[in-house]
Amino acid sequence: MMIDKVIVPNSLRARPGEATIDLRLPWYRTLPLSTVEVEAVKVDGAPIDADRLTFDLNGQSWNVSDMRGLTGENWFVTDIATLHIAGLQLQQGTTHDVEVLVNLYPPYILGMRRAVRWTRSMEAN
Amino acid sequence: MTDLSSKAEIKLGTTLYSLTNEFHQLKYGFEDLVREVAKRGLGPGLEIVGFQSIRTFPSVTDEFADNFAALIDETGLELSCLSINADATINRDRPMTMAESVAYHEQQICSAAKLGFPVARFQYAASPEVIERLAPLAEKLEVKLGLEIHAPHSIHHPDVVGYREMYERVGSPYLGFIPDFGASSRAVPKCYIDYFKWRGISDEMIQTALEIWHEDMEPFVRRAKYLKWTADNGKDEVAAVEVAVVFNLFSRQPLENWLELMPQTVHVHGKFFAVDENGEDNSIDYASIIPLFVCGGYRGYISSEWEGHQVSDDDGFEKIFRHHEMEKRLLAQAA
Numbered sequence: 001m002m003i004d005k006v007i008v009p010n011s012l013r014a015r016p017g018e019a020t021i022d023l024r025l026p027w028y029r030t031l032p033l034s035t036v037e038v039e040a041v042k043v044d045g046a047p048i049d050a051d052r053l054t055f056d057l058n059g060q061s062w063n064v065s066d067m068r069g070l071t072g073e074n075w076f077v078t079d080i081a082t083l084h085i086a087g088l089q090l091q092q093g094t095t096h097d098v099e100v101l102v103n104l105y106p107p108y109i110l111g112m113r114r115a116v117r118w119t120r121s122m123e124a125n
Numbered sequence: 126m127t128d129l130s131s132k133a134e135i136k137l138g139t140t141l142y143s144l145t146n147e148f149h150q151l152k153y154g155f156e157d158l159v160r161e162v163a164k165r166g167l168g169p170g171l172e173i174v175g176f177q178s179i180r181t182f183p184s185v186t187d188e189f190a191d192n193f194a195a196l197i198d199e200t201g202l203e204l205s206c207l208s209i210n211a212d213a214t215i216n217r218d219r220p221m222t223m224a225e226s227v228a229y230h231e232q233q234i235c236s237a238a239k240l241g242f243p244v245a246r247f248q249y250a251a252s253p254e255v256i257e258r259l260a261p262l263a264e265k266l267e268v269k270l271g272l273e274i275h276a277p278h279s280i281h282h283p284d285v286v287g288y289r290e291m292y293e294r295v296g297s298p299y300l301g302f303i304p305d306f307g308a309s310s311r312a313v314p315k316c317y318i319d320y321f322k323w324r325g326i327s328d329e330m331i332q333t334a335l336e337i338w339h340e341d342m343e344p345f346v347r348r349a350k351y352l353k354w355t356a357d358n359g360k361d362e363v364a365a366v367e368v369a370v371v372f373n374l375f376s377r378q379p380l381e382n383w384l385e386l387m388p389q390t391v392h393v394h395g396k397f398f399a400v401d402e403n404g405e406d407n408s409i410d411y412a413s414i415i416p417l418f419v420c421g422g423y424r425g426y427i428s429s430e431w432e433g434h435q436v437s438d439d440d441g442f443e444k445i446f447r448h449h450e451m452e453k454r455l456l457a458q459a460a
Contacts, residue, residue: 001320001436002149028145028434029176032215071215076180078151101363107212108248112373115366 002026003116006102008080012122014090019043019124023081026116027104030077033057033070040101043088054084090124097121126384129422135456136426137449138170138205140394141178143431144441148177155179156196163200167445170205170426171197172246172392175233183209183232190239197241205426206271206303206392207242209233211250226255231262238266244392246273246303249284253291256300263299271303271391276376277344278308280385292389301391304383306409307432310375313338314398314408317371320436326364330355334368338375348372374432380413387421395427400447404454415455427452 003026011022025031038055041048053064057075061084075081083100090096099119106112139162147153153161155178162168175182179189197204212229213220221229230251237245245268247256256270263270272288274280280289292300313335321331337351348369355365383390397406405412418427429452431444 001146001434001438003324005150024149028142028149029174029210030180030182032212034215034217068217077149077177105214105217107214108210108250109373110214110250113366114370115363117363 002028003118006116006118007098007100007120007122009120010122010125012090012096012098012124014092014124017087017089019085019088019090021083021085021098021100021122023083023100023102025075025077025079025081026102027106027114028077030074031104032107033062033067033073033075035105035107036067036075037103037105038064038067038083038100039103040099041083041085042097042099043085044096048085048088052086052088054086056082056084092124095121095123126381126420128420130419130459132422132424133419134424135418136170136203137168137452138172138203138426138428139167139445140172140174140206140208140428140430142172142174142208143429143434143445145177146434146438147441156192159196159202160200161442163202165442165446167429167442167449168200168202170428171202172206172208172426172428174208175236176210179236183229183236185236185239193240203426204240204242205428206244206246207233207237207240208246209237211248213250223252223255223258226251227258230255230259234259234262234266234268234270237268242268244269244271244303246271246392246394248273248275249278249288253287256288257291257295260295260297260300264297267299269299269301269391271301273303273305273394274308274386275305275394276308276310276374277347277372279344279376279378280382282345301389302386303392303394304386304390305394305396305430306411306414307375307394307396309378309380309382309414310408311377311410312408313371313375314433316398316433316436317374321368324364324367326368330360330364330368334371338371344372344376375408380410380417383414383417384421387418387423390423390425392425393418393423393427394430395448395452396430396432397444397448398431398433399444400451404451406448406451411451411455415452416459419456419459
């Protein structure tokens, strides 16, 4: 199944001025990023504002609010994306619950939305 | 019903979609996945999903095509179908124009031909107008275009009827249908119910969905009815959307409906979820479907399509093996 694979295990990293996690596309085929929405992220229950979230893929970075326009940017099904959470300073070795809600809008099923919400407890490394 | 059994020639096969977990979880690369299908005798037919297996899709590089040809030669598998996609709403603010959709499909059909696939599975979101414009290309490249009839569509739904009428008018042997057995299910698969329970979704939410699923009403209305119930009753919205997939993945229609389309059936998606110790799938009545397709004179492949990978990490190869064993038994009985 994919829902529990959306947050890559052991991917929480504490870096100066930010934290990052790795994401996998929770779908069976490549999707354009315009059909992928990072709706919500929470760390230890605290919601993170979208303007602090940057999505890295294919050597590029975007704020999550700007992904809707990325019709020409594909997330290949086996590739890993990185989500940066600006302003989240974690201590290495501490454990945190990271929750994401990723919506997928498969472009071949009109009106369909797949909601993938998952929480993973990870040690910041 | 006229018995056309003497005309039937049904070959089994596998779509790599069934092995989504093995691929997604990086247990097998694409080529090794194909080799394993061959090694385990899960052919002879091989179907792949362009946007799953091929990074550059809808384009295919010469290198990929050459490697793929060598791989098929090595394994002895037979190419049955390339699944292509309509992708009408890549831009969520406006659907593709007809010209854009024609071009988008053209690329994929050309890739199907380049790879040697005799059939391309397309989806209803393409529209009859687009597919009509692609019929000459299909004929030129000798790639049959098959509309997959997937839940919640029935053969009588206006979306499907539009294609049937266009097919009749155009009269091309390169335009056909691909039944997906999930569109003639008898029950929601147990593995999905187990999954929802594992997700902590209430029995009330699950049971209400099942009741609506079994109600006699237009299938497309069921999902909206369920989501209205969940909203009116203050249910968690994300959980509701999760459960609502049952209305898109499996639906009911009389199995005999497939006979109406049999002369134009170019491929089959043998959707299944779990073949049990009695050799049956609780959600799809294979014991009735296989004899129906034999009697209907179907000539082509059935791709074993295990979709339970959405809700479990069970071994896909094992699932397909059991499916093939069941199909072989039923084919032998129907002969």
